[in-house]
Amino acid sequence: MKLSPTEQHTDPSAEPAPFPADAEEVVDQAELTDSGVRILVLAEPSGAYTWRLVPSDDGRSPEGPDASRVDSAVVELLRAQRRVPTRRGGVIEFRAGAIPEGGTRPRRFDRQPSSNSLTLVDISGTAYVHKKYRRISPSAREPELLRRLDHGGHTPRWAGDYRYVSPGGGAAYPLGVLYEHVTGEGLDSPLRENLRSLWPELRSSPFPKATVREGLRPLEGILREAGACLRRFHHDLATALGDDGPGDAYPVGSALETASRSLAALGRRPPVSEEIPVGLWDAALDALRAEADDLRLQHSEGVTFHVEGESGPCHGDLHLSHLIMGAGTHSRRPGSIRIIDVSTPSPSNPDWKLRSPLADRVALRRALEYFTTDEALDHGARLLGRDNTDAAVAAVLDAARRPHPEASWPEEDLAVLRTVCQVADVWRGRVTELLLGAPGDSGDEGRRSPLHRLLYLNRLLHELTYNQDHARLYHTAMDLRYALARVPGPSTTRM
Structure with a gap:
């Protein structure tokens, strides 16, 4: 490593000169x-x-x-x-x-x-x-x-x-x-403990919604406070940035173009693995295209894409572990949660205008989807003595009503995995409702604002692209499961 001073550079903003491959x-x-x-x-x-x-x-x-x-x-x-x-x-x-x-x-x-x-x-x-x-x-x-x-x-x-x-x-x-x-633990810790403690009862419950409501009661206060803390954080952030904020008009057209580019790029690629049938891959992309087309049509018809409170700066890279609860705090008490690793970009960033407090809510929604599906696949795989990635592929094939390419998943095993994933979705829906104050089921998509749907679409496409780029079959299978659930119903704006 070369550590002698050089006259060639005086400013990190200057164009760098070529160096040997192993030199600094x-x-x-x-x-x-x-x-x-x-x-x-x-x-x-x-x-x-x-x-x-x-x-x-x-x-x-x-x-x-x-x-x-x-x-x-x-x-x-x-x-x-x-x-x-x-x-x-x-x-x-x-x-x-x-x-x-x-x-x-x-x-x-x-x-x-x-x-x-x-x-x-x-x-x-x-x-x-x-x-x-x-x-x-x-x-x-x-x-x-x-x-x-x-x-x-x-x-x-x-x-x-x-x-x-x-x-x-x-x-x-x-x-x-x-x-x-900040002492304490991330919000993912009590959620993981809660879901794992409920598995035996959830799998056998004839009324999983009631079981979930009762099981999540100890966390209701902290989940509601986490959502309220996020709203207060967005208000404080907008106040702190003042005129440096991204403004009121969200560039819907640019976001739709981003979705179109991502879909076109993914459409030119094969699935990440031969374990994902081409037909399933195409069906997932078709579902995402249909969602993009519906949003594009609404935009062309002059539909308002966001409501008050959906414009402004946001955290920028929010995960469940970024919401830190004070030690021993499971109550609804203002100040009991802190938000760490704030990643709000600079106004000079090309994506600055594409920021919205709603993006943080979408990020938490996707985080809950990954978190819950990962826990469900791990639990199902343990019950059946199988590999987690194999379970992820089997789950998305089952959700798409496509037979597993290998005859190693008898119906009784698929039934166990299906039940685990379904009750996990019920649990996730209730957590989402408590945390974000919004419906948590994908079937409620028409009740969300068009901007929420657009931000979700672009985040899902971004994550799917990343997982394809890095050959992450396990995560890609999870993404495809949620992509297949994106078939849009009639928009509330036209009802």
């Missing part, structure tokens, strides 16, 4: 005073920019400095709100809110998978997350968003952040952020 070039660097740590700004062969912390002595050690030393140095620089000059005329800016006085020490961190570097640091008895972004990009807006949302009570408390400002007062690139650690 240092484009700028700064010494973090009295810390024994140096920041290197690096250009990769791909043209992307990243950064690294190295010991100050020679900058060539293959290992970075001890994480606790880095955390301590960053906290001190944040407290002092220092501006550290870089060798090429840039600056590392440190800004902070309220950080307690006192020393720092590392804490053990049960980390979830992340594309960034995370450590947990104790400052005077309070735990803080120190997140360091691996890539240098202006699109990393989380630090600024946490700062603006700091007093709303729906996101982690912002303590400070630091960024690289390129030479000549150029663009600012977030490097890291410090925020108070």
Whole structure:
């Protein structure tokens, strides 16, 4: 790895020069005073920019400095709100809110998978997350968003952040952020525990809806509060961004064009595996085309696609695990839930106008579909002593009323799998209703706004494309099951 300075790069926004395939070039660097740590700004062969912390002595050690030393140095620089000059005329800016006085020490961190570097640091008895972004990009807006949302009570408390400002007062690139650690568990944890505890009763219940209602009663409060928290978060986000928000007019035409392009691209491809019959693949795409055609017709007829509250900024990448419940909290209490990993894009992002609070609701709906189907397939496969992926393929073939290509699924096994999937759908419908205040069954699609349907269609197409690209048969089978359920009925706008 080449770590000598180069005159060829002075700004990560500049066009990168070609490098050997195994090389990284240092484009700028700064010494973090009295810390024994140096920041290197690096250009990769791909043209992307990243950064690294190295010991100050020679900058060539293959290992970075001890994480606790880095955390301590960053906290001190944040407290002092220092501006550290870089060798090429840039600056590392440190800004902070309220950080307690006192020393720092590392804490053990049960980390979830992340594309960034995370450590947990104790400052005077309070735990803080120190997140360091691996890539240098202006699109990393989380630090600024946490700062603006700091007093709303729906996101982690912002303590400070630091960024690289390129030479000549150029663009600012977030490097890291410090925020108070939110203790508790993601919303997926109690949902998983609840569904697994209900399996024996659900499989044998003659009235699964009643069984589900009673079984979910302990979670009603926290699910309703999670939905209310999301609505308050959207309000606070719109207020914090003000004129920086995406505006009121959602670009329906652009979103319909995106759907058309995705459908055309998928239509030119074979299924991800020979286990998915071409006829089933075509039927699923036909169902999605029919949905797109119906929405396109409504748009051409001048139908209003969204109602009040469906325009504005959103989280951007919301999952069930991003809704964190306070430790031991299953009650409906304002402030008992925090939303983490805010990914609202920059207004310079080409997709900025395609944002809506409804997109977060659609994201949670799709998350619940994946979550519930995964749990159902796992449970069904365990009952039958089968592989989860084989169960996923069998389930979508059964839903499409197509025989399994192999004669290894007798009707009695399919009946067990079918029952498990059906009662799981009932459970998911009730959870969706409690969380989002909306009908949870695909058969209720006509009761949703056209914009909700359009956002759902594009998200499903995006996920189906991703799973095809990465040869994920298991997830593709789940996607196809929901695609086949998209055959649109008469729209309420024409009733």
